[in-house]
Amino acid sequence: xxxxxxxxxxxxxxxxxxxxxxxxxxxxxxxxxxxxxxxxxxxxxxxxxxxxxxxxxxxxxxxxxxxxxxxxxxxxxxxxxxxxxxxxxxxxxxxxxxxxxxxxxxxxxxxxxxxxxxxxxxxxxxxxxxxxxxxxxxxxxxxxxxxxxxxxxxxxxxxxxxxxxxxxxxxxxxxxxxxxxxxxxxxxxxxxxxxxxxxxxxxxxxxxxxxxxxxxxxxxxxxxxxxxxxxxxxxxxxxxxxxxxxxxxxxxxxxxxxxxxxxxxxxxxxxxxxxxxxxxxxxxxxxxxxxxxxxxxxxxxxxxxxxxxxxxxxxxxxxxxxxxxxxxxxxxxxxxxxxxxxx
Amino acid sequence: xxxxxxxxxxxxxxxxxxxxxxxxxxxxxxxxxxxxxxxxxxxxxxxxxxxxxxxxxxxxxxxxxxxxxxxxxxxxxxxxxxxxxxxxxxxxxxxxxxxxxxxxxxxxxxxxxxxxxxxxxxxxxxxxxxxxxxxxxxxxxxxxxxxxxxxxxxxxxxxxxxxxxxxxxxxxxxxxxxxxxxxxxxxxxxxxxxxxxxxxxxxxxxxxxxxxxxxxxxxxxxxxxxxxxxxxxxxxxxxxxxxxxxxxxxxxxxxxxxxxxxxxxxxxxxxxxxxxxxxxxxxxxxxxxxxxxxxxxxxxxxxxxxxxxxxxxxxxxxxxxxxxxxxxxxxxxxxxxxxxxxx
DNA sequence: ATCGTTCGTGAGAGCGCTCTCATGGGCGCC
DNA sequence: GGCGCCCATGAGAGCGCTCTCACGAACGAT
Numbered sequence: 001x002x003x004x005x006x007x008x009x010x011x012x013x014x015x016x017x018x019x020x021x022x023x024x025x026x027x028x029x030x031x032x033x034x035x036x037x038x039x040x041x042x043x044x045x046x047x048x049x050x051x052x053x054x055x056x057x058x059x060x061x062x063x064x065x066x067x068x069x070x071x072x073x074x075x076x077x078x079x080x081x082x083x084x085x086x087x088x089x090x091x092x093x094x095x096x097x098x099x100x101x102x103x104x105x106x107x108x109x110x111x112x113x114x115x116x117x118x119x120x121x122x123x124x125x126x127x128x129x130x131x132x133x134x135x136x137x138x139x140x141x142x143x144x145x146x147x148x149x150x151x152x153x154x155x156x157x158x159x160x161x162x163x164x165x166x167x168x169x170x171x172x173x174x175x176x177x178x179x180x181x182x183x184x185x186x187x188x189x190x191x192x193x194x195x196x197x198x199x200x201x202x203x204x205x206x207x208x209x210x211x212x213x214x215x216x217x218x219x220x221x222x223x224x225x226x227x228x229x230x231x232x233x234x235x236x237x238x239x240x241x242x243x244x245x246x247x248x249x250x251x252x253x254x255x256x257x258x259x260x261x262x263x264x265x266x267x268x269x270x271x272x273x274x275x276x277x278x279x280x281x282x283x284x285x286x287x288x289x290x291x292x293x294x295x296x297x298x299x300x301x302x303x304x305x306x307x308x309x310x311x312x313x314x315x316x317x318x319x320x321x322x323x324x325x326x327x328x329x330x331x332x333x334x335x336x337x338x339x340x341x342x343x
Numbered sequence: 344x345x346x347x348x349x350x351x352x353x354x355x356x357x358x359x360x361x362x363x364x365x366x367x368x369x370x371x372x373x374x375x376x377x378x379x380x381x382x383x384x385x386x387x388x389x390x391x392x393x394x395x396x397x398x399x400x401x402x403x404x405x406x407x408x409x410x411x412x413x414x415x416x417x418x419x420x421x422x423x424x425x426x427x428x429x430x431x432x433x434x435x436x437x438x439x440x441x442x443x444x445x446x447x448x449x450x451x452x453x454x455x456x457x458x459x460x461x462x463x464x465x466x467x468x469x470x471x472x473x474x475x476x477x478x479x480x481x482x483x484x485x486x487x488x489x490x491x492x493x494x495x496x497x498x499x500x501x502x503x504x505x506x507x508x509x510x511x512x513x514x515x516x517x518x519x520x521x522x523x524x525x526x527x528x529x530x531x532x533x534x535x536x537x538x539x540x541x542x543x544x545x546x547x548x549x550x551x552x553x554x555x556x557x558x559x560x561x562x563x564x565x566x567x568x569x570x571x572x573x574x575x576x577x578x579x580x581x582x583x584x585x586x587x588x589x590x591x592x593x594x595x596x597x598x599x600x601x602x603x604x605x606x607x608x609x610x611x612x613x614x615x616x617x618x619x620x621x622x623x624x625x626x627x628x629x630x631x632x633x634x635x636x637x638x639x640x641x642x643x644x645x646x647x648x649x650x651x652x653x654x655x656x657x658x659x660x661x662x663x664x665x666x667x668x669x670x671x672x673x674x675x676x677x678x679x680x681x682x683x684x685x686x
Numbered sequence: 687a688t689c690g691t692t693c694g695t696g697a698g699a700g701c702g703c704t705c706t707c708a709t710g711g712g713c714g715c716c
Numbered sequence: 717g718g719c720g721c722c723c724a725t726g727a728g729a730g731c732g733c734t735c736t737c738a739c740g741a742a743c744g745a746t
Contacts, residue, residue: 056470061702127399404732
């Protein structure tokens with residue numbers, strides 16, 4: 001199997017590079033990995049040989065001996081429908097992809113919906129196919145990150161985990177501050193009946209944005225009225241439905257803080273359908289600053305969270321943990337109110 | 344390194360499964376790979392042992408010997424900005440992800456923007472890190488797919504390649520038919536000055552949708568007026584700019600076929616900005632049927648292409664080619680006019 | 687009863703790499 | 717000038733798996 005013909009199809013091995021550079025495989029390996037303790041003469045020879053043969057190390061072979069795969073999973077615990085319709089995930093994916101590629105690693109893309117997927121992923125991770133996991137959209141008391149960590153697979157979450165996840169590694173936007181900024185703004189422009197459509201309350205982001213809303217009422221000594229709070233799911237349709245219900249219960253609502261832009265967009269539609277006008281009758285503030293917020297008419301005032309940056313930060317944290325560092329485990333990124341036409 | 348402690352952290356090997364089942368490694372391997380020629384007794388024993396140890400084969404080791412990595416690249420030749428703002432890619436990714444996962448393979452997600460990325464990817468592919476490539480958004484006369492095939496890496500494109508790509512493997516929607524359906528519809532509802540905003544004309548999709556428009560004019564014996572054709576880039580902003588220009592040049596335009604929904608959305612905005620009303624003054628038909636088409640106001644009439652299905656089909660084709668089959672190389676999927684409020 | 691055949695099985699090589707360990711040459715030091 | 721030390725290097729094992737090949741048992745055919 002070493003006839004001239006098959007050589008064409010066969011990628012050059014380290015052996016070939018070493019031979020061409022007239023050094024041993026070990027030395028060639030050292031050079032290519034960037035290890036110290038190599039003479040500059042040997043280094044130059046190996047680098048030249050590798051270049052000439054356009055050598056690429058065989059990942060599988062390396063992986064087999066190092067026990068590392070140089071790839072991380074991007075795991076979204078969400079139904080496909082949600083995943084592919086919510087720009088948030090895509091923004092995080094984007095930030096992540098760039099950072100991971102820069103580190104010379106692969107991003108293995110995975111979506112899970114069923115509990116079986118969950119189980120299968122755990123086994124997969126246990127098989128050391130990946131060096132780490134970027135976990136998105138964790139719900140409730142899900143123990144997946146804990147299980148992964150117990151397996152020795154470093155995991156970084158997007159979003160604060162609930163309750164017992166205190167020593168998990170995560171990156172999040174300052175959701176509480178964001179909720180407060182939005183609510184304060186609505187109060188500051190003179191609105192008095194300020195409702196909110198929350199995110200799912202089994203997620204940190206949902207809870208914290210609501211907390212910001214509630215805090216603001218407390219801060220100003222205003223009473224919170226339960227009929228002004230409606231739980232949503234971050235989706236357009238939940239925004240629409242919630243808003244319709246809110247307006248029916250309390251027709252005097254003159255402002256609403258929606259916990260996501262998608263929700264806000266749905267709420268805007270509901271406001272119009274109910275015969276009211278956005279801003280004139282009901283001011284709206286969203287959360288996220290997805291691109292649709294800017295192009296919507298009227299353009300949506302919203303709390304911007306640095307989505308791509310969250311992804312990048314997550315990737316960065318994960319890469320560092322994989323290479324043995326012990327970085328600060330939790331990062332909260334600042335948010336910012338973007339004033340447009342709805343509030 | 345075989346003390347009780349490290350065993351906890353070490354995934355069980357095939358050796359361990361074989362030992363537990365009291366067979367040789369070879370037999371265990373045969374069972375786990377689903378090969379024939381194994382006694383049912385041995386098969387049962389191995390399966391039980393694997394289950395008990397919750398064994399997962401080590402991909403790297405397998406990959407090293409088979410020369411296959413069980414993973415395929417999802418490669419988008421587009422800037423990140425475009426990629427993450429165009430639902431088309433995401434839809435394809437979605438269809439792809441499901442099908443690839445089903446085949447037990449990994450999806451390695453890659454975005455390329457610069458020519459260096461291109462080069463780097465070729466080397467990467469040459470290193471046999473992936474078994475095949477799903478290539479999206481090929482522009483112009485780019486030779487990447489040919490180069491990949493020459494390297495022996497099966498490649499499947501989304502969208503017809505231009506000119507010399509005749510024997511490449513691709514999946515596409517019936518763009519020409521779609522363009523024709525849209526144009527015919529606009530004519531059929533009584534519009535007489537029908538403009539079009541095309542996609543990029545260095546792509547099959549851009550060319551073919553325009554061809555459908557032109558064909559329809561020829562079919563009806565109508566003259567094509569150059570000032571009614573404006574080249575766009577599938578983006579919102581190009582739709583906006585093109586529409587503004589078209590209306591300035593020819594104020595009597597009463598309909599427009601936009602080669603993508605994003606373009607159509609931009610065009611609708613331009614129509615309103617110019618003081619006209621969508622439908623009443625200018626009817627609009629888009630292409631794609633992304634979710635924003637349905638939620639836009641007025642809701643966009645558009646040509647639906649089965650985006651996720653394109654992804655699934657691509658993955659299916661690729662998987663079959665990887666496993667040595669020689670499937671029909673080119674698939675054209677049907678499109679369908681979705682009537683809503685803009686035409 | 688004998689032969690050939692088939693079929694299940696196991697031994698063992700080897701995929702391409704990293705890493706440990708032993709070796710030898712060059713250097714500084716007294 | 718001799719001793720010890722360090723640094724660059726190479727030999728070789730071995731990561732976990734697949735696959736080839738040879739072997740023996742079981743079977744049908746003559």
